[in-house]
Amino acid sequence: MILTPVVIVLLQSLTTTRLATYVGFTGENYLRVLTDPEIFSMMKNSLLYAFGSAVLGTGVGAMLAWIVARTNTPGKALVELMPLYPLLMPPIMKNIAWILLLAPRSGILNNFLQQNLGMEEQVFNAFSLSAMIWVFGLACVPLGYLFLLPVFLSFDPSLEESAYIAGSRPMHTMMRITFPLATPAFLSAFILNFLRGLRSFETPVLQGSPAGINVFVAKVYDSMSMEFNSGLATAYSAILIVLSIAVLMFYVRATRFSERYATITGKGYRVKVIDIGGWKYFTFFAVFSYFLLGIAVPFAVLIIVSLIPYYDYETFMNFFAHMDLSNYRKVLHHPSFVSGLYNSLTLSLATAAITVMAGIVMAFTIYRTKVYGSKVFEFIGTMPLAFPPLVLSVGLVLVFIGTPLYNTLWALGAGLFVAYFPYALRNASGAIVSIHKELDEAAWVHGARWRHVFFKVTLPLLKPSVAGALFYIFIEAIRNIDVAVLLAAPGSEYGPVTLFDYFRVGQWGEAAAGGVIYLIILIVAVSMAKFVFNVKFSL
Template sequence: MLNNSMVYAAGAAALGTGLGALLAWIVARTNTPGRALVELMPLYPILMPPIMKNIAWILLLAPKSGILNNMLQQYFGVELQVFNAFSLAGMIWVFGLACVPLGYLFLLPIFLSFDPSLEESAYIAGSKPLNTMFRITFPLAIPALLSAFVLNFLRALRSFETPVLQGTPAGIKVFVNRVYDSVALEFNTGLATAYSMVLVVLSVITLLFYVRATRFSERYATITGKGYRVKAVDIGKWKYVTFLAVLGYFLVGIAIPFVVLIVVSMIPYFDYDTFMKFPSNIVFSNYYTVIHHPSFVTGLYNSLVLSTLIAIVTVFAGIVMAFTIYRTRTYGAKVFEFIGTLPLAFPPLVLSVGLVIIFLGTPLYNSLWALGLGLFVAYFPYAFRNASGSIVNIHKELDEAAWVHGAKWRHVFFKITLPILKPSVGGALFYIFVEAIRNVDVAVLLVSPGHEYGPVTLFEYFRVGQWAEAAAGGVIYLVILIVAVTVAKVAFNIKFSL
């Protein structure tokens, strides 16, 4: 189990970070055509809920019923089951693709601010662009690469959907699916707690490794007081290859899985022959079934309401705590800062197990209050760290000027600090809303009949074999997220590119 967990997490992190770094290098350091489009392509896959990516890739890569294996057999006569979604390799592939946007976002600012004189010296010495990338550019970005790798490693170690949907059917045990099975199937909270503690220890060891590995990160500094202008490298005809590389990721990252979900949602049921008859057998009965199913309707309503409320409450509470710590002389500020960040050390499913144990036998058990509290605990650290970083950047002289004129702290907070934080608040609201409305790992152990949560309902659809209904519900959720992006762009002027 430990070996499976480590191989899965390390493989997915390596794939996601490596591919994200390559895409960031292409966008920032080369003259790849269509820059305005190319820099956004690696980010679009964020919009698709994680559980829907798993469902789409299972439909594509399943050994017997999978679309790709059947296509190989039908058109090329390949009897061997080449692809297998229910394997460690399949798990690494699916979650590795989900890790690419984080690697891309971490490395893109580094490459955009890179001192080009180092690369120029290599080119003068006769080095080719690809050789320069591997020998100079990437080695100098090691701290950022390590940061992205460690975070992706932790995300994979804590991920829920991929191990449960792809690992469990094949008997591939990792700590997360054992925690879930111990509570949901075996009703053994003691065993779940033991597995959870191993997960926490692995997370702490990973963070300690990262701190130790980057303790000499100043050696990799390239931004100095010396002025320079960042410019793209002319890679000649290879620029069309790099464009195809970005386009290829866009296709496998969101376009192909989304098309599969669209088609499956509009056929009577899923099997390969029925899939290939589309669009002659197009139906909309799956959407009708989903929209009129009490569990989905209740779950959709609860997820919309709770996600909105959790986003507002966590962001406001995070700003208040950050303001109190960094702008007042409250006793024990560092203790509050530690408490506010502590939940990051616990995988979301572990937090869910803890809440189940705490609320068992109380009126809060199997209630929306418990689910809301679980989401709040899981996402508050992100709101707090976002607010902390923004408040630190606001000079204290603005607050002091108000206090000199007799303003109370609440006036300083609402009249000065909060208006300045508007862009940061908008970004945090959007991020937490999107993450909460897609969440499965916190909610899966806290829902109950009458208190459903949308993504968990989709998870249950798939678990019982209602694949077409799950696809229809996933398309509905993706439309909601696209609307959320549009609203965020208009209301808060959020930029989704650099």
């Protein structure tokens, strides 16, 4: 199911040219890619941007996970949820909010500094590589957090206790013992964030192109949008596939002695938090700061923008005088705002459940069975992430177009499954590596069959990771537009199309109003799930 669309698009790159014209076997697309003088500078920008974002996002996510799971930071219930809320905000909303905050001449922060502190220079610049990394890096944090949290939560404390007995201090222990043991999960999250950065398009388009920072993935989009040549687009994507394979090989090599990273062992233990003394107020402040920057500040900007007729600094600062609800009225009267959201709800739930389960089964096969060649699935399963969404969509359309499933919910569901499987697989791989094989082996020795080992031993131990992955994939799938767009049948909107429509046509006021409604629904749902129904997203 995953390999078919991937193979089909790769075949297209060798057989088709402009306007999907079949020309038999041809190397023309690859020749054009390899002789393109622009790709090296663009790839350099892409690598810097993706690497910077992945380091920032995964690093901060790991720190937050450690704070929540392993320390006695006050306000546990709130602290546990705060890093998750930013995930609810679609990346494009963050882009718009940060552009309004950081724009050189019209931005809120520069104007505030100039008017209140008399600063003449423009301190912030939304249109720069560092601002791109800042915005996309912040969007990468929840994935790092969700991947690392289960590892820290199920950590055998004897490993750290040994360090304390030997005189090591909490921070030193964290850096020397705790974090190295979380390497597989960290690398899993890092690889995903890095690949997301490589193929991310919105941040580079909105924040990079005005500064002349063009990224590699723009070549893929130009091939699709100006030449209408999916064969050429796939040939460009092949470079991303090679890069994906390279980072995955690094991952497989780095985690080849998986026993070294097992933090869940057969020994009985109780997970204990570390008393970090006065540092606990600092760690609370760190979590709260991320909450502020990740969602509270951009959300506040969007709320104000949604209440004023247009954004400029003057109108923004005097928003009470200009306030009106016309943007909200317009959004709520939109013909597909509610229906689009409703349609995607059920499919996203099903997609999340099926994808996560399939990811666990595949990771189990790779790391816990001796099936010949199973390691290759590590690469195949992650491959869809190397394709920009529109290219992957074409492959999926070609898979289904000759079947009765085309233009049905089944095809759309299958498309979402393929798109999100890499997340489920990487999450499950990282988590399974952290469970020591001795637990499985004990079951094997007692005559258990593989299904018993899987359902009675591995799956219960993976519960925290499953919850995190379910939550992440559900939130991502519910707002998916890119992969779903070619597979959605006429007459049935999928996802909050309205919201993205408004952003696309530049109606930022209406988009902000739609985004505020959408976010409030999700924040209330997540908070109710946590506090009323006691749903555990991570614990």
